[in-house]
Amino acid sequence: MSVLAIDQGTSGTKAIVVDDAGVFRAVVEVPVRPVYLEGGGVEQDPAGLLASVLEAGRRACAAAGLPIDAVALANQGETVLAWNPRTGQPLSQAIVWQDNRSAGICADLSAHAALIARRTGLVLDPYFSAPKMTWLRRNVTREGVVTTTDAWLVHHLTGEFVSDVTTASRSLVLDLDTTRWDPELLGIFGLEGERLPRLVACDEIVGSTTAFGPEVPVVGLIVDQQAALLAEACLEPGMAKCTYGTGAFLLASTGVDAVRSTTGLTTSVAWSMRGATEYCIDGQVLTAGSAIRWLQDLGIIDDPAALDALAAPDSGGVMFTPALAGLAAPWWRSDARAAFVGMSLSTGAPHLIRAVIEGIAAQVAALVAVIAQDTGAPIARLRVDGGLTNSRALMQAQADLLQAPVDVYPSAHATALGA
Template sequence: MKKYILAIDQGTTSTRAIIFDHESNIIAMASDEITQIYPKPGWVEHNPNQIWVSVLAVMARVLLEAKIKANQIHAIGITNQRETTVVWDRKTGQPIYNAIVWQSRQTSTICESLKDQGYDQLFRDKTGLLIDAYFSGTKIKWILDNVKGAREKANKNELMFGTIDSWIIYKLTGSVHVTDYTNASRTLLYNIKDLKWDKELCDILTIPMSMLPQVKSSSEVYGHTLAYHFFGEVVPISGIAGDQQAALFGQTCFEKGTVKNTYGTGCFMLMNTGDQPVMSKSGLLTTIAWGIDNKITYALEGSVFVGGSSVQWLRDGIKLIESAAETEGLALKLKSNEGVYIVPAFVGLGTPYWDSDARGAIFGLTRGTGIEHITRATLESICYQSMDVLRAMENDTNLPIHSFKVDGGATINNFLMQFQSDILNLEVERPVIQETTALGAAYLAGLATGYWKSKDEIKSSWKLEKLFSPKMPEDVRRKNIKGWEIAIKATRQFKNND
C-alpha cells in the first residue's frame, strides 16, 4: 500500500492540508478560510475553535480529493502562523479568549512599558528578538491581565498556553502539550542559547511557567491522532515548524550561508547561520531555524514590510493596472527604469532601517514617465528592499552566500526574479514546488518516521524549475543601486519636513 505524508499549514488567512508523496509531489490540496476578527483598530484576533474545525475540515477534504484512505497517511507534519497566541482551560480544553494574532498591536502599551524599564537588551540577549507586540509573550500577559479570572486560574495551574501548533496537536491528540524549538523561539520567553523557558523573562511578564508547553525538537513523534479525529486511524504527528522556518527547510537550505526569500504581501528572508546564533547589529532577528537529532540550527531573519502589496496598490490604490499578471509585460517594455524609483514605505521601512515614520515616495518623474515606468519601479523596489536585507545578513555574518532560493506568489514574475538576480549579482533558484512551507513540515514529519532516511535524500528530491543568472553589466548595477540609496535617503529625510 502506497504511503503519503500529510502537512497541515495553518496560516493567517486560511488553513490548508496538502498531501505529498515520496518524490515531494503534491497529490492533493484543500483549503478553508479563517475569519479575521477586529475588535478595535490595530487589533487582530481569530477564534481558536474555528481554527480547529477548519483543520478537521481540510483533512477530510484532502483525503477525498486525493482518493486515498486515512491508513495511507504515514505521518502528519504541522506548520503554522508564528507568534499567534492561544490560552485555554486545562480541564475543559476550551479557549478563555480569542487567539491574538501575530499582527495584532493590542499589547503595544505593555511593550512600551518594558522598554521604558530598560529591558530591551536583556530580552534581545536571551531571545534574539526585539520587544514588540508581534511576539507571544506580551499577548499571554495581556490575556492574563484582561480576561476576568484568568490570572487566578493561571496561578492555580489551570491554564495552558500554546502557539497554533500546540493548540492543533493538543486537540488532535486530546492531551499532548508541546511545541518545537522554532515556535518557542518566537515567544519572547525562550532562551535560545540555554534552550529552555527563561524564568527571569517569565517573571518580568508575570507569566506562570506551568502554562508553557514542553519544547521538543522539530522532527520527532510528539503523539498520535485520536482515532475518532482521523477516520479511525492512529497516525503519528512527527514534524513541527513555524511557517518561515518550515519554508527554509522545505527549500533544503541545510548549509550555513544558504538563504530563502518568500515574496508575499511582504518578504521574509531567512539565512541558515549554522550551529551558533549570530546576534545582529543591523536590526535582524536571531531565531532557531530547527532542531533535529539534538542539534540546533540557527537563522537570521529580516523582513520587507511592503512586497507584493505594492503591486496591489498599483491595481487597487491608484488603478494603473487591472491585474498583477500585467506587470511583467509592462516592465519589459523598457530597457531600464530611466531614473524612476519608488520607495513603497506605506507602513514605514523594515530591515535594516526600522523607520516606522517613513512614508512612500516616487522619484525621477519626467513628462515622459508612464505606466511602464511606475510599474517597473514598483517591481524593482521589491528587489532593492530584499537586497538591503541580504546586505545586512552579509554584514552580520561575514558568510559567503551559497544559494538564494525563492518562493511565494510573486516569484511567478520572471522580470522580478531576473532583476533580483541582477541586482544581487547572485543566481536565484525558483523551485518546481512553490508550497515550500507545507513541504518543510512534511519533510520534518517524514524524517522522524523513516519515510525519508536523511536530509541528503530530501535534498535529492528538491526540484529546480528555473535558474536566473545575473546579466546586468557591473557599471549599470552600481548606478542602479546608487539611485536606490539616494531615494531611500531622501524618503527618510522627507518625513521630518514638518
Template sequence: MADHILVIDQGTTSTRSIVFDSSATRVAMAQTEFAQHYPKAGWVEHDPADIWRDVLSTARDAIAQAGVPITAIGITNQRETAIVWDRATGEPIHNAIVWQDRRGAPMCAQLKADGAEDIVRARTGLLLDPYFSATKVAWILDHVDGARARAERGELAFGTIDSFLIHRLTGGAVHATDVTNASRTLLFDIHRGAWDDELCRLFGVPRAMLPQVHDNAYVFGTTAPGLFPGSSGAAIPIAGVAGDQQAALFGQACFDRGMAKSTYGTGCFVLLNTGTEAIASQHRLLTTPAYRLDGTTTYALEGSIFVAGAAVKWLRDGLGVITHASQTDDMATQVPDSHGVYMVPAFVGLGAPHWDADARGAIYGLTLGATAAHLARAALESVAFQTMDLVAAMVADGGARPPILRIDGGMAANDWLCGFLADMIDTPVERPHDLETTARGAAFHAGLATGVWSGLDELSTLWARERCFEPGMAADARETLSAGWHDAVRRTLTTG
C-alpha cells in the same frame, strides 16, 4: 503501499492541506481563505474557530483526494500569532492576536526604557517588538476578565498556532510546540533550548501556561480516533512541526552553512543558515533556531519584512488598480522604469533592519505622469529593495554572502520580480519546481521522524531547480535605484 504525509499549512490569510508522497511530490491539495479582523488601527486578529474549521475541512478534503492512508502529519504555521485557551474545554478566551498586530508597542517601549532589551536580545536572539508573542499574551491576560488569575492557577494554556492545532488534533491530550515556534515568543532561551523563568516574569506570562518544547522531527502525539475518517479512521502521528519560515528553509534543502532562502508571501523573510553558531546581529536582524534534530540546533540569521505580497493585495483590494495579483508582472513590463516612484510599504510598521513600529506606508515621487503601472512596479520593486537591505545586513553581521538565493512563496512565480531581485542583490536567484517549500519542509520533518526518509543527504536529492535568474544590471544603475530607495525609507522612519 508507499508512504504519504499530510501537511497542514496554516498561514496568515489562508489554510492549506497538502498530501505529499515519498518522493516529496504533491498528490493532493485543498485550500481556503479566512476572514481577517481589524478591531482598531494597527490591530489584527483571527477567529480560532475559523482556523480549526478550515484545518479540518481542508485536511479531510486533501485526504479524500489522495485516496491513500496517511503515514504522518506535519504542521507549519504563521509564527508569533498568539492564542490563549481554557485547558479543560479547549476553547479560546479571546481571538488570536496576529503577528502583524502592534498593540504591544507601549509595553515594548516601557521595557526598553527600563533597560530590559539587552537581556531579551542576549537570551532570545530577538528584539523587543510587538511582532513577537509575549506582549500579545500579556495583553490578553490583562484585558480579559479574570484571565490572569486563571492563568496563575494553571487553568489557561498559551500557544502559537501549531500548539493550538496539536491540542485540538490530539483531542486535548497534548500541549506542545517545537523549538522554532517557541523561539519566537520572547520567552525562550535559544542557547539553553528552554523556557526562561526570568523572561516570563518580565513579560508577566505565567510559566504554567507554556507548552512542552520538542525537536522539529518528533512524534508529538496522535490524532483523536475518527478525526479523519478518510484515512481509515486510524490515529495518525503528528510527527513534524516548524514555523513557516524555518520550514521553508528546510524545504529548500538549505542544510549547509551559508545557504539562504527568501520567502515571498504576505511578508518577506530571508533566512541564512549559520550552522551551529548563533551569530549575534549588530544590524537588528534576528538570531533564531532554524531547526533542531536529535537535540542539536542549527541556527539562522533572519530578516523579517512585514509587507511584501500584502502590498500587491492592497493595490487590488484597497485601491482597485488591479483585479488579480498576477497582473503586476505584465504591468511592471509595460513601463521602462518606475518613473521615480518609490513605495515604502510600512502599513504595519517597518521590520528589519529598521524595526520602526510607528512607521506607516508612504509613496514618494508621484507626478502627473505616474500611472497604475508605475504603482504596480514600485510595489514589486519595494520587495526587492527590502530583500537587498536584509542581505547587506547579514553580510555586515559576519554571515557568509550566499552564493545563491533560493526563493519561494506566491510572489516567486512573478518572473519580472525574480529578475529584478537578482539585479538588486547582485546574486543568482533560484526558483524551485515546487514553490510550496514551506509545506515540504514540514513534510520533511514528519518523514524524518517516521522513517520515510533517512536523513538530510536524501532530502537534498529531492530538491529540484525550475529556473535560475542571473543578475545583469550595471552597478551604477543599481546604485542609483538603491539611493532613491534609501532616501524614501529615511523620509518614512519615525525613529532616528
C-alpha cells in the same frame, strides 16, 4: 510512507499528501483572511483557522486516494490566542504576528532590551509572541492559557499541550542556548505563573489524531519560515532563502552556532532533530503579499495574478516604502508607515504597481546586505519560494538589485514540504 503535511499560514491553509516516492498525490488550499483594525490591530478567527486545517487536510486525503501514515504541521509562528485548555474553546481572537498594539508594552520594557536580545537572539518588538501575550492578558482575559496558535491546533488534533522549539524561539521568552522557557524573561513580560506548552523537537511524535481518518501519529512540528529553509536544503552555514508570502522572510543557516546579530537581524532555532539543534539568522519585510492584496482592496489591481501585466515598465520616479504594518529588521520601527514618494500629475496606477514591486525587492536587498555582515559571507545566490515568486517582474527586480542569481524553488509548497 505517505504524509499529510499542513501549512497553516496567514493568508491560507495548504495541505499536501506526499507518498513514499516523494510524489504529490494531492494539494488543497483553503483561504483565510486577517481582519485589519484601526490602531494597528490584526486578528483572525481561531475557529476559522481550525476549520481551514480540518477542511484542507480532509479534502487532500480524499483527493489522494491512499491512506496516510503521519501528519505534520507548520504554523504562523508569532500569532497568539487565549484558550481554555480543558475544552479547547478560544477565549480571544488570534492576534496575528503583524499586530503592533503591544508597542507600548515594548516601550515600557525598553530597559530590558539588551538582556532580552542576549538571551533570546531577538529584538524587543511587537512582532514577537510575548508582547502580544502580555497585551491579551492586560486587555482581553486572564482566563485559560495564552499560547501561539500551533499549541492550540495540536491540542485539537491530539489532546496534547505542546509547542516545538522553533516556534518557541520566536517568543522572546525562550533561552536560545538552552532551548528552555526562561523564568526571568517570563517575569519581565508579566507572564510568570503561566502554564506554557511542553517543548518538543521537530521530529518528535507528539500524539495521534483521527481528524483525517484512521488514527495516525502527529510528527513534524515547525514554524513556517524554518520549514521552507529546510525544504530548500539550506543546510550549510551561509546558505539562504527568502519566502515571499504575506510578508517576505530572509533566513540564512548558521549551523550549530547561535550567532547574535550586530546589524539588527534576529536569530532563532532553525530545527531540532535527531538530538541536535541548529540555528538561523533572519530578517523580515512585514508586508509583501499583503501589500499586493492592499492594492487589490483599493481597486488598483483586480487580481494578483495580473500584477506583472498591469505594472508599468518603470516606476516613473515613484518609490514605495512597504511599511503598511511597520518596519521590521533591521530598523525595528513598528510606528513606521508606508509612503509613496516622487509622484507627479503624470503618475498612474501602473507606476504605483511597479513602485510596490520595487519597494518589496529593495527591502529584501537591504536584508541580504546586512545578513552577509552577520554571517561573514556574501550571499552569492538567493533561493526563493512563495506565491509572489510567480511575479517575474518582482523576481527580476530582486536579481537586479542583488546583482546575483535568484533561484525559484520548483514547488509552490516549500513550507508544507519542510514540515
